[in-house]
Amino acid sequence: DTGVSQDPRHKITKRGQNVTFRCDPISEHNRLYWYRQTLGQGPEFLTYFQNEAQLEKSRLLSDRFSAERPKGSFSTLEIQRTEQGDSAMYLCASCQGGGGQPQHFGDGTRLSIL
Amino acid sequence: GESVGLHLPTLSVQEGDNSIINCAYSNSASDYFIWYKQESGKGPQFIIDIRSNMDKRQGQRVTVLLNKTVKHLSLQIAATQPGDSAVYFCAEKGAGGTSYGKLTFGQGTILTVHP
Numbered sequence: 001d002t003g004v005s006q007d008p009r010h011k012i013t014k015r016g017q018n019v020t021f022r023c024d025p026i027s028e029h030n031r032l033y034w035y036r037q038t039l040g041q042g043p044e045f046l047t048y049f050q051n052e053a054q055l056e057k058s059r060l061l062s063d064r065f066s067a068e069r070p071k072g073s074f075s076t077l078e079i080q081r082t083e084q085g086d087s088a089m090y091l092c093a094s095c096q097g098g099g100g101q102p103q104h105f106g107d108g109t110r111l112s113i114l
Numbered sequence: 115g116e117s118v119g120l121h122l123p124t125l126s127v128q129e130g131d132n133s134i135i136n137c138a139y140s141n142s143a144s145d146y147f148i149w150y151k152q153e154s155g156k157g158p159q160f161i162i163d164i165r166s167n168m169d170k171r172q173g174q175r176v177t178v179l180l181n182k183t184v185k186h187l188s189l190q191i192a193a194t195q196p197g198d199s200a201v202y203f204c205a206e207k208g209a210g211g212t213s214y215g216k217l218t219f220g221q222g223t224i225l226t227v228h229p
Binding site: 031042045048055093098100101102103104 | 155163214218
């Protein structure tokens with residue numbers, strides 16, 4: 001499978017714990033995006049990487065959230081001190097080149113906070 | 115499975131009918147638009163895209179129409195099949211260097227195809 005891969009698919013944790021998600025984009029894609037999706041809504045942009053550089057962060061991304069893409073390949077999204085409101089589907093997407101290319105999404109990580 | 119779309123618009127059609135899903139976008143400066151299909155428990159799947167210098171684009175069984183005057187986008191699916199049942203989202207990309215290609219998604223429409 002050469003699509004976008006996300007791990008884990010599901011994560012259940014207690015409030016206050018830290019969680020980390022991983023995204024492996026399509027190999028030749030230099031652009032990587034994280035989105036968050038809650039029930040009944042479309043995905044909302046969180047952050048963007050071009051190669052290893054994090055170039056944009058949404059105001060939705062509080063200081064408890066951090067994302068990295070250390071070698072310009074896979075990316076991680078960490079949430080510290082999780083809260084009930086963090087429960088959502090976290091989606092990763094990648095694309096190649098300029099902004100006129102379609103983003104291809106992974107199947108997401110569903111986070112549930114107990 | 116995932117219960118997506120508690121308050122989303124819905125469209126029910128019979129198998130073999132044509133479906134039209136509509137979307138109003140917000141940013142008149144957006145220069146690129148995409149339609150995605152999302153099935154329960156999965157991520158959005160790319161269907162078709164269109165740039166703002168076009169008003170129509172066709173794919174396999176799908177056509178996207180763009181009306182920039184009224185900021186309206188539509189997705190037409192020909193000969194709809196049960197496998198087309200899903201939530202459909204339109205997304206727009208703002209123009210300009212600071213947008214970095216991030217997408218803003220519309221509300222979504224639930225399409226149900228009855229055999």
